[in-house]
Amino acid sequence: MSQDSSPPPYLRVAEQLRQRIQSGDLAPGDLLPSLSEIREETGYSGTVGQRAYAVLVDEGLVVARPGRGHFVRSQEERPLLVRRPRVAPGSGSPTAALLDAQGVRASWDSESTTARADLRIAERLGIAAGDPVMHTSYVYRADGEPVQLAESWEPMAVTGGTLVVLPEAGPYAGIGVAERMALIGIEVGVPVERVVARGASRPEAALLGTTPAAPVLAVERTHYDPATGRAVETADIVLLGSRWAAEYGTRPEPAAPSDSPDAAADRG
Structure with a gap:
């Protein structure tokens, strides 16, 4: 008796979203579908969507913004x-x-x-x-x-x-x-x-x-x-x-040149 070897639903949802991100269909900064939208599109429960997003967050593809939703994460480096x-x-x-x-x-x-x-x-x-x-x-x-x-x-x-x-x-x-x-x-x-x-x-x-x-x-x-x-x-x-x-500590200011007698004589 063979067992179903297909990936679990949350991994299938994660893969669908991953492909949309990698293809450019979803650009950095774009808002991703809400959990209710995923449920309506796939028929899976909200828990499946939550686990799918957890996978994508751990991969660094998605950012979770509390109270706002999930967004495509920019991959470009920011200045230090x-x-x-x-x-x-x-x-x-x-x-x-x-x-x-x-x-x-x-x-x-x-x-x-x-x-x-x-x-x-x-x-x-x-x-x-x-x-x-x-x-x-x-x-x-x-x-x-x-x-x-x-x-x-x-x-x-x-x-x-x-x-x-x-x-x-x-x-x-x-x-x-x-x-x-x-x-x-x-x-x-x-x-x-x-x-x-x-x-x-x-x-x-x-x-x-x-x-x-x-x-x-x-x-x-x-x-x-x-x-x-x-x-x-x-x-x-x-x-x-x-x-x-x-960075700790303060760099000292350069000392002003001294007005020595020799320097004054040179100027004369």
């Missing part, structure tokens, strides 16, 4: 961006200033909510687990393409009741941690950063438009008040590895 931990005062959003300086149009989405610090965040901030914090989530884009994620936590004991309590709202929205803290009398120093390389989680990959386990740089950043030693902000930053290089 350079991240530096500080920018000049008065530049506004540090990430936006870095991108703008590299000729890239910056944009971002953010959402702030009050929360309770879990044990991990409490240890980084030097507060008790359960203490109130302001939690802000970010998705940063370069020319419309997502390149960086961030999760930030600030103790409400530091910013609560001030005009800078909401990082992305109010009269001082979007100017960055250092400048916001300066407005309430805290001159933060250079942040402490711990950087590791790892693979993107599936939720991170979906937000960044890449494949799960794609290389990312993960940064644990904490700003401190040098006067008291207390932490005033900590953040988890995820940088798309194919788009970013990190």
Whole structure:
């Protein structure tokens, strides 16, 4: 008795979509059929469509955009961006200033909510687990393409009741941690950063438009008040590895030529 050796339905759907992408029928950036459209066209369940898209996402052909659908992923390389931990005062959003300086149009989405610090965040901030914090989530884009994620936590004991309590709202929205803290009398120093390389989680990959386990740089950043030693902000930053290089330190300015007696005599 022979067994059916044909591939399962989700692989057949994936192959149909793959052929349309590779033939150019679906171009980079095109919106792919929704799960309901796949169900109507093929008669298969929505689960089959979900598994088919999971295959194409893992292959790097398709990008899942939460709340928007699935899109054909561009295969062309994007220019490498350079991240530096500080920018000049008065530049506004540090990430936006870095991108703008590299000729890239910056944009971002953010959402702030009050929360309770879990044990991990409490240890980084030097507060008790359960203490109130302001939690802000970010998705940063370069020319419309997502390149960086961030999760930030600030103790409400530091910013609560001030005009800078909401990082992305109010009269001082979007100017960055250092400048916001300066407005309430805290001159933060250079942040402490711990950087590791790892693979993107599936939720991170979906937000960044890449494949799960794609290389990312993960940064644990904490700003401190040098006067008291207390932490005033900590953040988890995820940088798309194919788009970013990190650069630390500041190159010294060339020394001005000295006006020696010999040089003056030569000029005479």
